[in-house]
Amino acid sequence: MDLLLDFVIVGVSIGIVYGLVALGISLIFSGLDIVHFAHGELYMIGSFLGIAVISFTGVPYFWALIGAMIITGVLGVVVERVFYRRLTRGGGGYTVAGMGMIICGFGMSVALQNVAYLLWGAAPHPYPVSFGMPIFLGNIALPKSYLYILICALVLMTVLHTFLTRTKLGLAVRAVAYNKDTSYLMGVNVPVMISLIFGVACAMAAAAGVLIGPINYVQIEMGYLMLLKAFAAAVVGGFGSLPGALLGGILVGLFETLCAGYLIASYKDIYAFLLLIVVLMVRPTGLLGILVKVKA
Amino acid sequence: MNRYPPKKTGNGVRNALLAFTAASLVAGASAASAGVIKVGVSLRMKTETGEKYGQMVADEFEAINAAGGVNGNTIEVKLLNDECKSDIGVANATKYAYQDNVHLFIGSSCSSVSLPIVDVLHKAGVPMLIPHSTNYKITLKGSPWVFRVPISSRFSAAAAAKYTAENIGTKIAYIWASDAASQADAQKFYEYIETYHGELPVYAEQFQEGELDLRAHLLKIKSLKPEALMISAQSQDFARGLVQSYEVGIPPSVKRIGGSAASNRPAPILSGDAIKGVFFHAAFSFADPDPKVQEFVKMTAERYGVANPDHDFSQAWDSVHVARVAFERADLALTDDSLAADRAAIRDALGTVTGYVTLGGGVVDFCADATPECRDGNKTPVLIEYTKGGEDYELRVIGKTTFDADFGLAGMEEEAMKLRESLDN
Amino acid sequence: MLSIRGVATGYGKVQILRGIDMSVSEGQIVALLGGNGTGKSTLLKAISGLLPVWDGAIEFEGEPIQNRRPNEIVKRGLTQVTQGKDMYPAMSVEENLRIGAYTRRDRAGVTADIGKVFDYFPVLGERRRQLAATLSGGEVQMLVIGRGLMARPKLIMLDEPSSALAPRIVLDIFSIVNRISRNEGITILLVEQNVRMALLLAEYGYVIRDGVIHIEGDSRDLITDDNVRLAYLGGTVTDAGADAGTGLAH
Numbered sequence: 001m002d003l004l005l006d007f008v009i010v011g012v013s014i015g016i017v018y019g020l021v022a023l024g025i026s027l028i029f030s031g032l033d034i035v036h037f038a039h040g041e042l043y044m045i046g047s048f049l050g051i052a053v054i055s056f057t058g059v060p061y062f063w064a065l066i067g068a069m070i071i072t073g074v075l076g077v078v079v080e081r082v083f084y085r086r087l088t089r090g091g092g093g094y095t096v097a098g099m100g101m102i103i104c105g106f107g108m109s110v111a112l113q114n115v116a117y118l119l120w121g122a123a124p125h126p127y128p129v130s131f132g133m134p135i136f137l138g139n140i141a142l143p144k145s146y147l148y149i150l151i152c153a154l155v156l157m158t159v160l161h162t163f164l165t166r167t168k169l170g171l172a173v174r175a176v177a178y179n180k181d182t183s184y185l186m187g188v189n190v191p192v193m194i195s196l197i198f199g200v201a202c203a204m205a206a207a208a209g210v211l212i213g214p215i216n217y218v219q220i221e222m223g224y225l226m227l228l229k230a231f232a233a234a235v236v237g238g239f240g241s242l243p244g245a246l247l248g249g250i251l252v253g254l255f256e257t258l259c260a261g262y263l264i265a266s267y268k269d270i271y272a273f274l275l276l277i278v279v280l281m282v283r284p285t286g287l288l289g290i291l292v293k294v295k296a
Numbered sequence: 297m298n299r300y301p302p303k304k305t306g307n308g309v310r311n312a313l314l315a316f317t318a319a320s321l322v323a324g325a326s327a328a329s330a331g332v333i334k335v336g337v338s339l340r341m342k343t344e345t346g347e348k349y350g351q352m353v354a355d356e357f358e359a360i361n362a363a364g365g366v367n368g369n370t371i372e373v374k375l376l377n378d379e380c381k382s383d384i385g386v387a388n389a390t391k392y393a394y395q396d397n398v399h400l401f402i403g404s405s406c407s408s409v410s411l412p413i414v415d416v417l418h419k420a421g422v423p424m425l426i427p428h429s430t431n432y433k434i435t436l437k438g439s440p441w442v443f444r445v446p447i448s449s450r451f452s453a454a455a456a457a458k459y460t461a462e463n464i465g466t467k468i469a470y471i472w473a474s475d476a477a478s479q480a481d482a483q484k485f486y487e488y489i490e491t492y493h494g495e496l497p498v499y500a501e502q503f504q505e506g507e508l509d510l511r512a513h514l515l516k517i518k519s520l521k522p523e524a525l526m527i528s529a530q531s532q533d534f535a536r537g538l539v540q541s542y543e544v545g546i547p548p549s550v551k552r553i554g555g556s557a558a559s560n561r562p563a564p565i566l567s568g569d570a571i572k573g574v575f576f577h578a579a580f581s582f583a584d585p586d587p588k589v590q591e592f593v594k595m596t597a598e599r600y601g602v603a604n605p606d607h608d609f610s611q612a613w614d615s616v617h618v619a620r621v622a623f624e625r626a627d628l629a630l631t632d633d634s635l636a637a638d639r640a641a642i643r644d645a646l647g648t649v650t651g652y653v654t655l656g657g658g659v660v661d662f663c664a665d666a667t668p669e670c671r672d673g674n675k676t677p678v679l680i681e682y683t684k685g686g687e688d689y690e691l692r693v694i695g696k697t698t699f700d701a702d703f704g705l706a707g708m709e710e711e712a713m714k715l716r717e718s719l720d721n
Numbered sequence: 722m723l724s725i726r727g728v729a730t731g732y733g734k735v736q737i738l739r740g741i742d743m744s745v746s747e748g749q750i751v752a753l754l755g756g757n758g759t760g761k762s763t764l765l766k767a768i769s770g771l772l773p774v775w776d777g778a779i780e781f782e783g784e785p786i787q788n789r790r791p792n793e794i795v796k797r798g799l800t801q802v803t804q805g806k807d808m809y810p811a812m813s814v815e816e817n818l819r820i821g822a823y824t825r826r827d828r829a830g831v832t833a834d835i836g837k838v839f840d841y842f843p844v845l846g847e848r849r850r851q852l853a854a855t856l857s858g859g860e861v862q863m864l865v866i867g868r869g870l871m872a873r874p875k876l877i878m879l880d881e882p883s884s885a886l887a888p889r890i891v892l893d894i895f896s897i898v899n900r901i902s903r904n905e906g907i908t909i910l911l912v913e914q915n916v917r918m919a920l921l922l923a924e925y926g927y928v929i930r931d932g933v934i935h936i937e938g939d940s941r942d943l944i945t946d947d948n949v950r951l952a953y954l955g956g957t958v959t960d961a962g963a964d965a966g967t968g969l970a971h
Contacts, residue, residue, distance in 0.1 A: 003515060006515045006544065006545075010509075010512070121343070121344060122342050123344060123562060124535075133542065134543060134544075140545070141518075141544055143544075145543070168823065171816060171819060174809070175809055175823075178809050179809070182809075183820070184769075185771070185795065185801050186868075187791075188792060188823050189792045215509075215543065216508045216536060217535070219532070257511070257512050260512030266502050268503075268504075268512060
């Protein structure tokens with residue numbers, strides 16, 4: 001029983017991190033009609049930026065999180081404006097430009113990885129924070145870093161949800177995500193909204209990177225596996241659905257941890273995709289993908 | 297000695313000419329024929345540390361040249377990075393063997409890279425001097441071209457296992473990464489415990505190299521309450537496992553044990569305080585008070601800015617000097633036509649190197665037979681414990697054991713035969 | 722109020738409009754008629770800024786607006802109401818209306834205007850918290866018209882409000898549009914395939930064909946015009962003019 005609870009804690013905490021990255025992928029998919037294959041690298045860069053903020057300014061971990069989110073968000077906007085804009089202008093999805101965009105995303109992933117290599121080298125970096133020993137609840141260990149992940153992710157989700165549902169700007173973001181032309185006709189400045197969407201998505205990835213930092217090391221190659229898992233999470237939850245992305249992340253995290261725990265632990269990375277396949281077979285739209293994504 | 301060593305190669309006429317000049321200038325240098333001994337080096341130079349010991353290998357050979365070379369011959373070193381990836385390592389070895397026509401190959405760091413390179417160089421007939429790889433299978437393949445400076449996992453793991461069994465306990469959980477060295481370390485460890493203490497592993501699982509999340513394994517291990525936990529993996533994976541083992545709440549009373557890669561510099565830096573009390577086996581410790589060791593440490597600190605070199609450093613250094621001894625003993629013609637003969641001569645000369653005392657204190661003894669007994673050079677693992685983690689980590693030596701050359705080979709005839717068959721195909 | 726002179730545009734390299742001239746005066750309801758693929762929607766996109774104008778000029782209240790961004794044009798008081806399928810299905814009815822008022826800053830006015838839309842279309846008021854995806858076809862059409870009103874436009878361009886709706890509902894919607902135009906003093910450019918219905922509502926009409934204005938005149942004249950009657954008054958225009966080669970009666 002204790003073991004099960006341990007697994008649940010671990011699964012949910014890692015799942016939330018998947019969810020944060022998946023959220024960005026989902027947001028970009030709805031906003032720009034593209035699957036952003038360089039998102040793992042923004043997660044990696046965000047994580048490195050967290051270290052940079054701590055070592056340059058000496059601020060506490062929480063402010064490093066905010067700092068990394070802001071810098072990565074701005075970086076995301078620059079990447080979108082300078083590189084992606086001319087491609088997405090021609091349309092996304094299954095159009096020719098959409099295909100070009102996929103290639104461009106892969107290219108950006110390689111480019112960003114090499115930029116990070118130049119800046120930080122290939123060696124893994126430990127996170128300059130220590131949370132000390134976990135809190136023990138009887139036999140169950142609850143590491144403080146997990147609590148941090150849980151709290152930060154909840155706060156971020158609440159802020160994002162409030163922004164999207166309660167503010168005018170958030171309403172416009174949702175409108176643009178659904179249909180750019182119509183939103184233009186509503187008087188929404190669509191290019192600015194697209195930049196905003198991209199920036200927010202990248203900031204979320206950075207948050208995930210900073211949150212995972214103390215558990216794993218930061219390394220330039222950390223992005224690709226995260227991208228795959230987050231992608232699985234986004235699809236499981238329903239591509240384009242934001243609550244779905246978070247739900248998908250938690251499900252993927254829980255599923256793979258429980259399977260690794262009770263089946264064969266060495267195949268951990270396979271379970272996420274197993275879940276993906278099963279969900280796609282049973283419910284091709286993903287769990288929450290039906291109402292939200294009526295888009296043709 | 298020859299004052300005009302040719303710097304560049306590739307021009308037979310010029311080499312011959314220089315050889316002629318050298319011979320006429322330096323009377324009495326018997327076999328000296330002022331040629332170029334070409335050495336190809338392929339190491340894991342993915343990290344800053346790796347780049348530094350790679351540079352050190354090149355610098356050491358240059359120092360030999362500057363001191364007059366070997367028997368009047370100069371050594372030309374080429375350095376390639378294999379990133380600890382087997383495909384890159386094989387490509388490097390192939391290039392060295394067939395394109396650069398090297399006389400000696402030094403490499404690689406990682407066992408998973410060295411293993412396939414053995415096959416490549418066996419076919420090409422190039423002597424291979426291994427500076428870091430510890431997997432016991434490398435020499436078990438039985439290629440006459442292969443020589444290993446470091447300590448085979450059949451010795452080192454046993455040393456750690458013996459210490460653990462006698463001082464800590466035999467209820468041990470194991471997780472190991474999928475790379476060849478880590479796998480062999482763990483396997484040899486629990487085989488020893490099983491053979492000599494009759495205790496089966498409490499938990500034994502492999503994980504993918506580079507796996508970020510080991511907590512599923514560790515949580516299960518926690519519930520099994522072992523006396524010790526061995527995490528056998530390359531330094532980053534090891535450090536990650538170590539930190540996560542505390543995170544999931546495996547109590548500090550459970551002794552953490554590392555494989556040979558636990559000594560690599562990134563491990564204590566990455567794992568911080570979590571590494572305190574962890575012990576591992578290695579060929580060398582910078583904490584060794586031996587003056588020779590301290591001189592070496594001073595050298596790496598001054599020249600490469602590494603104040604606490606690991607055994608990758610020391611063994612890279614040892615490999616250069618083992619090679620030098622072999623070059624001195626080999627009768628080399630060093631012309632374009634004598635490539636195969638020169639390679640064989642270096643191989644045979646390596647087979648005569650005995651009594652070379654490594655920086656770590658172990659003695660490298662090679663012999664002519666293509667057997668693990670002959671080709672696993674160093675047989676003296678050192679057991680080392682971390683007393684402090686982080687950037688300025690500290691170590692202490694807790695013991696040294698020397699094994700017989702044939703230790704751990706009993707019952708491995710079948711595996712050896714299979715490996716040899718695959719080598720000949 | 723809106724004057725279009727010699728406008729030419731198209732998609733990529735394909736030219737659709739070959740010099741359109743037309744004008745809409747303040748307070749008028751003007752109908753733009755034509756079959757599928759004649760360039761009606763293209764013209765709307767050019768006016769609202771979604772498509773670049775290759776040649777010619779579009780003036781709104783005396784100022785050139787061609788090649789301006791759509792959001793700027795909306796701010797000037799020119800709103801396009803797209804077809805019903807362009808509502809936001811994942812948003813509630815009220816959110817759909819609010820996004821229509823995106824350019825406005827007066828919160829109180831927006832809330833008051835939402836009330837006004839519910840007055841014109843009581844069924845929307847009943848469903849204000851429902852997701853737009855749950856509405857029927859006629860309700861969706863009402864929603865997009867209401868959404869267009871939320872910007873407080875001076876001129877509203879309605880793109881085929883009758884498409885895919887039952888005639889009785891079309892009649893309802895048209896009569897409400899008529900009422901809105903009168904009460905709010907909004908000028909309307911009505912784009913339709915349903916010629917008879919459109920000409921009953923409008924005062925003036927243009928017929929577009931092959932990217933040029935083919936016929937224009939007062940609605941009463943157009944209804945009785947032989948050409949129009951022959952070509953279009955079978956009911957809805959389906960393919961008249963769509964196929965340039967058939968050369969229907971002139």
